[in-house]
Amino acid sequence: MSVDVQQLAINYLELDEHARSKAHYRAALVTPTAAVAHLVEQLHLAYNGKPAKGYAAFNAKKDQQVVTVLQDWQKQNSDFMVLSNTATAVLEQQLTAHQLPESGYLLVCHYRYLTSDYLLFCLLGSKDHFSLTEELELAASRHLDIARMQLAARIDLTEYQSSPEQGKYISFIRGRAGRKVADFFLDFLGCEEGTDAKANSKVVLASVEEYFSAAEFDGVEKSDARKQVYNYCEERAKAGQDVVLTELSAVIDEQEQQGFLRYCQEQQLAVAEQFPIEVKELKKLIKFSGQGGGLSIGFDQKLLGDRVQYDAHSDTILIKGTPPNLRDQLQRFMQGYSAFDRENSSE
Incomplete structure (x- = not known):
């Protein structure tokens, strides 16, 4: 992986006595070093790994401070x-306006x-880490909490x-705090939400299944193709790239690589030539x-009809061969913990 860092600025937002x-503001940009490159690489990976993202474009009806200075730059x-x-100044204003401490x-x-x-x-939080010196003295250091990144947005300048x-x-990133966080970042950047990755994913799911039926895939072919589609989409999402319809078509049907593409065109399905996707939705x-x-x-789809049997009439599932950790818990419960422990200790 090669992330080429051009420029990095870091400022700090603290809460005053009124929350x-x-x-x-830092007086200068961060000097590019190997450590800085590694940091940005970790930020890139962490951001791409976030499953729930929204997509947007600048909107002239919203605050244009960031847009204006971006274009000047x-x-x-x-x-x-x-x-x-x-x-940073606009972010400070928006945090106050949205009453987000x-x-x-x-x-x-x-x-x-x-x-x-x-x-x-x-916007990253921090956490303290503690270590001991050779003299057993306690030393503390503060680390950026990249793993818990929740407030972030990225502009694809090329696009x-x-x-x-x-x-x-x-x-x-939509975040876990609900719609308010999404609104806050939209206002911060002066943009409005547009493309819906989750909706795209649902359209792709439905279209792929329709194609399987139209192309008369058998059970094994469907299972293999579903896995290939998921792997391809997951790889694109992790790289922060859109799914390309022509590539997806080739993944779905190796024998007829443009088959899915032609099917979408003939049936006038709402599948764009290139689009963002939400991997979490595609797990289905x-x-x-x-x-x-x-x-x-x-459970994995391939287990249905094999280790997993479903009776639609009675709405029951029969599972053959439970996971070892679940089986252990069930055996302990059925036999009684004390009896089970005595049995093991006597072996």
């Missing part, structure tokens, strides 16, 4: 410090990966310049899962 965010009318500091380090990074330029904005009309050059291609009423169950 309002207050910005502190692209035209070389201002430098990266102006861009990062303006973004957030603190942390705002990283604004321009980097290149493969053939695309990206501009990443992420923004080449295909802005598609309206998906900005992506953002290869797994059955569900929960409710105190029961949670999941």
Whole structure:
């Protein structure tokens, strides 16, 4: 993996006595080093690994402070410090306006990966780590909490310049705090949500299954094709890239590589030539899962009709060969923990 770091700025947002965010600005950009490159690589991987993202485009009806300074920077009318500091100030304003008591380090990074330029904005928390010296003295250090990245957005600068009309050059993490977080980042960047990756995924799921029936795939062929589709989409998502319809078509049917593409065109299915996708939604291609009423169950699709039998009439599932850890729990419960322990201790 090769992430080419162009520029990195870091500012800090702390909470004052009234639980309002207050910005502190670093005097200069971070000097590019091997450690900085490794940091940005970790940020890139962590961001790509987030399953629930929204996609958006700039909207003239919203605050255009970030958009304006971004365009000035692209035209070389201002430098990266102006861009990062303006973004920090706008973020501070939006946190106050949305009454979100957030603190942390705002990283604004321009980097290149493969053939695309990206501009990443992420607000990271920190956590303290403790260690002992050779003299057994306690030492503390503060680390950026990349693994818990929740407030982040990224602009695909290459797509923004080449295909802005598609309206998906900005992506953002939806987060776990609900719609308010999504609204907050949309307002921060001055954009409006457009392409829906989850909706795209549902369309692809339905279209692929329709094609299987039309092309008369047998059970084994369907199972193999579903796995290949999932693997391809997962790989594209992890790389932060869109699914390409022509490539997907070749993955679905190796014998007739443009078969799925022609089917979509003939049936006028709503599948775009290139689109973002949500891998979590596509897991339905290869797994059955569900929960409710105190029961949670999941298994690979290929097990249905083999180790797993489902009777639709009685709505019952028969499982042959339970997982070892579940089997152990069940045996202990059925025999009674004390009796089971005595049996094991006597062996």
